[in-house]
Amino acid sequence: MKRIAIIGPVFLMIISAAAVGCGFQLLLIPEKLLSSGVSGVAMVIGYLSGWNIGLLYFVLNVPILLWGYRILGRRFIVLSMVAVLSTAFFLQVIPEIQLTDDRLLASVFGGVLVGLGTTVALRYGGSTGGFDIIASIISRYRDLPIGILTVLLNTIVVAALGFLQNDWNAALYSMLSIYLTGRIIDSVHTPHHKVTAFIVTNSTQELASRLLKIPRGVTILKTRGAFTSEEKDMLMTVTTRYELPELRKMIKEVDSKAFVNVVQTVDVIGEFRRR
Helix, strand or coil: CHHHHHHHHHHHHHHHHHHHHHHHHHHHHHHCCCCCCHHHHHHHHHHHHCCCHHHHHHHHHHHHHHHHHHHHCHHHHHHHHHHHHHHHHHHHHCCCCCCCCCHHHHHHHHHHHHHHHHHHHHHCCCCCCCHHHHHHHHHHHCCCCHHHHHHHHHHHHHHHHHHHHCCHHHHHHHHHHHHHHHHHHHHHCCCCCEEEEEEEECCHHHHHHHHHCCCCCCEEEEEECCCCCCEEEEEEEEEEHHHHHHHHHHHHHHCCCCEEEEEEECCCCCCCCCC
16 A cells, blocks of 8 residues: 555656656756756756756755755655656757757746746645755754745856856846746745644544654544544644645545544644744
């Protein structure tokens, strides 16, 4: 069952990598523009040295993936590795084609395409590596949006392009592309937002013990159905949208018939574990 459950996310990692690869090879790289994250660093080095950008992208991601493994967990990093390997592969097999000679169009649609690919990866439990992982780690400790964090981390990369190539038009168009990528990510992937899950279940102790291992605080409430008068326990826990896919998976494994209501949480006062 676990092998079957991982097939879907792995397939989506490959699809997201294909979208990112197309954004690079068809729009950004032909115009000598940058994407966000480690890919932007790889592009700067590639433009200046002529080295293979796909291989640079993979090599630069390896130490970041190893760092993320300790904090973000095995499943996230394994899926991220699939996405990074797939992106590096697509950068080799997709030919570099200049779809447009308009840098504005290339930066806008390149940023949107890369943003969509990155969002799919993040939404289904992985990432496309690089600054996404660094931003994900920071967001575990601070309530900050991943997209905006990514833009801040990329500012130095864009400045490097402007200084080293003396092409500030390319740098500014790259900043536009990176900004659009960040906005698309934040419109869908919002781990800094808190949610409260109310879970009515017959498997109280098993589910509570698994939630406590995340770790997340759990409150157990006694409930009684108005129609059946049947008494059940309701677990209340506050988590982040980042962890919702894992929470859904956990509940289905423990009690597939559980009733779950997830509501947006405006604020949390008191201790809240971000990891």
